[in-house]
Amino acid sequence: MVDLKVKLGQVELKNPVMTASGTFGYGTEYQDFIDLSRIGGIVVKGTTLRSRQGNAYPRMAETPLGMLNAVGLQNKGVDYFVNNIYPTIKDFETAIFVNVSGSTIDDYIITAEMLNDLDRIPGIELNISCPNVKEGGMAFGTSCLSASQVVREVRKVYKKEIMVKLSPNVTDIAEIALAVEAEGADSISLINTILGMAINAEKRIPVLSTITGGLSGPAVKPVALRMVWQVANAVKVPVIGMGGIMNATDAIEFLLAGASAIQIGTANFIDPTVSIKVLEGIEDYLKRHNFSSVNDIIGALEV
Amino acid sequence: MLDLIVKENKQLNNQYFLLILGSPDELPEMYPGQFVEVRVDNSPETFLRRPISINFVDYKRNELWLLIQIIGEGTRKLSTCKQGDLLNLLLPLGNSYTIPTNEDSKLLLVGGGVGIAPLLYLGSKLKEKGIICDFLLGGRSKYNLLQLEEFSNFGNVFTTTEDGTYGEKGFVTNHSILTNKKYDLIYSCGPTPMMKAVAAYAKSKNTECEVSLENTMACGFGACLCCVTDSVDGHVCVCTEGPVFNTSKLKW
CATH class of the missing domain: 2.40.30.10 (Translation factors)
Incomplete structure (x- = not known):
């Protein structure tokens, strides 16, 4: 029997397989496909203070080994989440994190405060990296100053786990990671999507209504791995790795690079059962290599 | 799966x-x-x-x-x-077209190009209910009219082609059946301009109209929120709230 438990700051997960925000709805969308209690954690859809309609259609472009999205944080707001969604998901036997985003620091503070009292939510993922909103989002995550400021203010009001989700659209990601760690982040997740663009040559128009969007899928995996490795080497808090994970081997690569847990994103769209396959694959790998705990391979890259 | x-x-x-x-x-x-x-x-x-x-x-x-x-x-x-x-x-x-409970319902199913696809199954289900519908199928040319024999098993088939190589010449909305008959419900699937024209016709006759949208999507089950259409309820996913919409719900 291999031990799959991992510790993320204040929270223990039954295994390192999580699902990424914006790709897994509220978990309910996947209930017909998998037993949610088997996965380590779910990060639910990006939640903002007020309801957001998101960006205009078209919001998605398929690209080689990936996709661009420009959803723009469509959600019904934190009130709706607390009153209408939380009651329907609180009994899922997995760690549920709420991804929190905002246009202003006050938005982040009020939203986090409202989530503080939800017993079955052990933490929030502070999204300072959404590339698809006009105000806030990624703007907070691309400078040490603003990233520090958001984390510092939210830390004052939110008592449980704060996982900070970083943007890859920066010159030095380790620098941002260190800055948010210094302000009290319990863990750091990365990468959010990479800013990209698609063009319809025949019509001479952009594919997305927003012109640019966020790239995800296997196309971004090498960049994500590199950044996870850099951040894991720089900080002491646990790192949650994501970016193009399609199978167990991909996930193991992130663990070896230093991630204590991983999130599966785009792959959920193609195979809604992929998280279970990744979990089983990690277990097989550990047995095959005679490791008794998944912790034995975290950061075990030999360089 | x-x-x-x-x-x-x-x-x-x-x-x-x-x-x-x-x-x-x-x-x-x-x-x-x-x-x-x-x-x-x-x-x-x-x-x-x-x-x-x-x-x-x-x-x-x-x-x-x-x-x-x-x-x-x-x-x-x-x-x-x-x-x-x-x-x-x-x-x-996704959801599905509404099947009327009244066997005497007068129903028109309007399809264009490959958009005729779901109408064959709809016609067969209507026939199971004892309703014989009218199909109005259009294409650019004879070459774009498909499965006519299969359609004729479930209802009356009327056709148009833009080049006049088969059926009446013109668009589906030009077909003479639209001036001669009155329907209780019109269903449509095909290119968006065609469905919009059908919806406008239905509205002018005070007839309910259901259309099927085909926005690009990543997941198909409501997780990615990529396939939204603008509706009276704001942005809704075509994959879960649709693909079939009553046109009164759309901002057409």
Whole structure:
């Protein structure tokens, strides 16, 4: 029997397989496909203070080994989440994190405060990296100053786990990671999507209504791995790795690079059962290599 | 999620093909208007699944029919499927067309191009209910009118072609049947300009109208929020709130 438990700051997960925000709805969308209690954690859809309609259609472009999205944080707001969604998901036997985003620091503070009292939510993922909103989002995550400021203010009001989700659209990601760690982040997740663009040559128009969007899928995996490795080497808090994970081997690569847990994103769209396959694959790998705990391979890259 | 076996791949002409998929297990119940998400392969260009509407389900033979037009790389690859190949599908997805309870309902089903696909299954389900509908099918040319024989098994078939090579010349909305008959409900599937014209006709006659949208989507089951359409309730997912919408709900 291999031990799959991992510790993320204040929270223990039954295994390192999580699902990424914006790709897994509220978990309910996947209930017909998998037993949610088997996965380590779910990060639910990006939640903002007020309801957001998101960006205009078209919001998605398929690209080689990936996709661009420009959803723009469509959600019904934190009130709706607390009153209408939380009651329907609180009994899922997995760690549920709420991804929190905002246009202003006050938005982040009020939203986090409202989530503080939800017993079955052990933490929030502070999204300072959404590339698809006009105000806030990624703007907070691309400078040490603003990233520090958001984390510092939210830390004052939110008592449980704060996982900070970083943007890859920066010159030095380790620098941002260190800055948010210094302000009290319990863990750091990365990468959010990479800013990209698609063009319809025949019509001479952009594919997305927003012109640019966020790239995800296997196309971004090498960049994500590199950044996870850099951040894991720089900080002491646990790192949650994501970016193009399609199978167990991909996930193991992130663990070896230093991630204590991983999130599966785009792959959920193609195979809604992929998280279970990744979990089983990690277990097989550990047995095959005679490791008794998944912790034995975290950061075990030999360089 | 199901693996289905390609029983037959009928090339209808160089633009359209019909995949007949079978399963050793009993197929789940599917409703007209619903769709499937087909995994094409693992190549870089066809990374996401392809949403395809359900053309027909033959429960006796445990067959699912998919009528597909070759548009891009995904549909081109699907067109090369051979008998015995396995295809992985998510199904059934989305909502469905409303089946009236009144057997005397006068129903018109208007399809254009490959958009006729879900109307065949809808027509068959209506016939099961004892309703014989009118089909009004349009295409650019004779070449774009498909499955006419199959349609005639379930209702009265009227056709238009833009070049006049078959049926009445013009668009579906020019067909004489629209001036001669009054319907209780009109269903439509096809290119958006055609559906908008059908919706405008229905509105002018004070007739309810249901259309099927085909926005690009990543997941097909409400997780990615990519396929939204603007409705009276704001942005809603075509994959879960649709693909069938009463046009009164759309901002058309």
